[in-house]
Amino acid sequence: MANERVAIEIRGSRIGGGAFGLIGAAPRGLPSEVRLKIAQELADSGATMLHDGSASQTDPLFEPQAERLELLAEMRRLTGLPVAGGLMDPAQLEGLIEVVDVVQVGAFQMQNYALLKELGRIDRAVLLRRGAANTLDELLSAADYVLSGGNERVMLCERGIRTFERAYEATLDFAAIPILKERSSLPVLLDPSVARNHRHREALSVAAAASGADGIVVELARDVGPFCERVLGAATISSGARDPHRAIGDRLRQS
């Protein structure tokens, strides 16, 4: 689009500037061993990074921070992939950055300016989730807070805004993808968690990849391989490759 696209480097992986980022996780509710198994499947299927299901809006107070960090560290050891960890309480930042490669800022914290300023000073990439009532202007302004502190590794993530429609929890704003890409050179991701089931999440992830998103953030409980193949295939199409299926094969062989 209009801006020169910037690629973010995260421990050898790249997102943006033509490199599609598939950031996956198992849902938080599952047992640790299942989550690790799904993490391995994601790595085997071409995922770029892992996360800890922090998209969840469930009560963060009942999620023991220590266990969560241990699981993230284990996922990283096991797969060799970089990991993103959700920050829901700013007081957890210090512990978090010892473990993760990317700090994922929850939608509720998107306008916590004190936190944003602090994130501008850390040596970790930042994944900024749009708040459910925040405009794209406000998301870009939040990113500017981090950037102006000197941290240039910021990714933007659309994950749904609140509307009158009751068929799902929030309305995914797809038009945000081309608009954010036009107004910023930062990688633009989409998280389809508001969709009600695996099939819907897949349809929306494929749509995001095809429409030029730089990546997706997703939770998967099953069918990891086929999901990744379809999304990465769509991403390859959108990047203009003439033979997406060969491109996916190449990508998997490289990883």
Place this chain on the structure above:
Amino acid sequence: MANERVAIEIRGSRIGGGAFGLIGAAPRGLPSEVRLKIAQELADSGATMLHDGSASQTDPLFEPQAERLELLAEMRRLTGLPVAGGLMDPAQLEGLIEVVDVVQVGAFQMQNYALLKELGRIDRAVLLRRGAANTLDELLSAADYVLSGGNERVMLCERGIRTFERAYEATLDFAAIPILKERSSLPVLLDPSVARNHRHREALSVAAAASGADGIVVELARDVGPFCERVLGAATISSGARDPHRAIGDRLRQS
């Protein structure tokens, strides 16, 4: 998805049930000869149907009905494709169905129950546009009005709902596509007119095609060929073809 998909037959063309419908038009503001030229380009590029730019929310009273119908008839003669005409004043229905193959019901009329009942009795397919403040339940209920009158050729079209976001005129609700496909067997289309420019409309059309929409309704002023190629390519991918580029070639040779 869950429902068996129904294909709508319109004068030899098919939309739904695996057949992707590309319903295109030139913007209304252009001169007639330019609109006809774009109509021909659309036909040459694999479009399924033509329409008259009725997506526009401009004042219908200043659009002379006779001229509009004449242009639709001319587009049909010229290209051999079926045409869809927008209905903005129910009083225009009688004149409209003499010319068009599909009646496109504007978002403002989506809950005009008297009109919907009448549309159930006509021998023309109906393209039902979701109102900017209507839920998916209401759209499905409007479709039921037409269906219950005996007219089974109904298509559903998502074209944006009103939200707080100011970056565009309405928020395209992409999750509507998998949800409508799950709840109904009717073809589900998307109209990306609320996007601000050609490039955004293309990104969103490709996303719709890739995510399983049965078609798009779109206005194009330029780059008709590349636009159609990309969208039809994405549609072919989503339908599971192993070589989308060959599939597009086949499609164009058949048309």
Place this chain on the structure above:
Amino acid sequence: MANERVAIEIRGSRIGGGAFGLIGAAPRGLPSEVRLKIAQELADSGATMLHDGSASQTDPLFEPQAERLELLAEMRRLTGLPVAGGLMDPAQLEGLIEVVDVVQVGAFQMQNYALLKELGRIDRAVLLRRGAANTLDELLSAADYVLSGGNERVMLCERGIRTFERAYEATLDFAAIPILKERSSLPVLLDPSVARNHRHREALSVAAAASGADGIVVELARDVGPFCERVLGAATISSGARDPHRAIGDRLRQS
């Protein structure tokens, strides 16, 4: 407010310009004799006008037009008050204006420009309800259509817009009252039907009256007298009377 306020004259009653309009009805679901009894109670309690519960969004097709008009005519005969009748199908206009003093345009028809233009030519006052997804600008623009046809007796009615909040059917936009009064000289009414019960409707009607609305449109199934007393009392306060309770007494004696 900023504009000189205009009073609309309707068969001897006035709304606007300092005269508060209490336009009441029984809910549609009740038997005719109960609706007539409530109409009489409204008249005895100081109501300015009666209506036919057309606020309802229930299916207009199953409401026999003839019975509805007969009831309106009977309410008028019985009480001597002017009556407002809802227009949900434009084809009903002709029959409606033979009976009613005010044509109430349903929210679904607010942008039916052909209808608005026709309403500009009739000799009946028009009560224009804001659509659930329409901005205040669009409501004012709809009013302009009627005014520009030569019909100057137009009233504006706020009745709720669609938002993410699920605690009620639509969010009553109270700030619409001062904004509409600033931008227009037409009477500004509020209809609290979206509230879930009598008590909420009363609280919101009192609030509307107190904040300077020119009237309310309301449905009541019980406690008609106390409701009217409280609302008219609040209206008197807002108009600057030093002793609202005496003012209400005066009003009732005059009626």
Place this chain on the structure above:
Amino acid sequence: MANERVAIEIRGSRIGGGAFGLIGAAPRGLPSEVRLKIAQELADSGATMLHDGSASQTDPLFEPQAERLELLAEMRRLTGLPVAGGLMDPAQLEGLIEVVDVVQVGAFQMQNYALLKELGRIDRAVLLRRGAANTLDELLSAADYVLSGGNERVMLCERGIRTFERAYEATLDFAAIPILKERSSLPVLLDPSVARNHRHREALSVAAAASGADGIVVELARDVGPFCERVLGAATISSGARDPHRAIGDRLRQS
């Protein structure tokens, strides 16, 4: 309403349970001496409490915390009224509670569960502002976090939700007042700051008082006396007094 209403005691002042709270401030942008002068006028006109204009959504980082606290302390010394201070960065809590009687939780922090839990343990009343995209259920749930920590002095404040309407910054949800009163016994306040000017804020404050709100939170730059008289008059009406003007006089003489 349905619940027995609870009065919150704050340094001798009461809000709720029939006692209307007028919590006023000068806009933040004004010089300190003007803000103190307006604070005195508020006290002389019957205000219940003062605050520091924290309703503002301007960047909290550029507001020096020390100066703000000093001004709050000075307002309290000068007028003898309790003061409420806005909390925009949870790290400021410790300093804040040394000065203020009420901690005002900004809309952005409404779902900061760690903070809410902490507020449950402090010996200060809490004024909880509804987030612009939060449902009433979520506001009540946030209040429960504070209450369950043992702090029973919680007030709820509606201040606007984000909708498609562009005529103001957020849509004031008046129906929230009766609904919150029905679902909770806590005092329910309204802040009309989203209104564009003094006159609109007054109309909406009067409406809130008349419809049964337990108080308002407001910023005033002029006409403090007349504003307070009208709002307190409306509050007196809603509480059922037969002669509101005498009641206001009594109130002022007592204060």
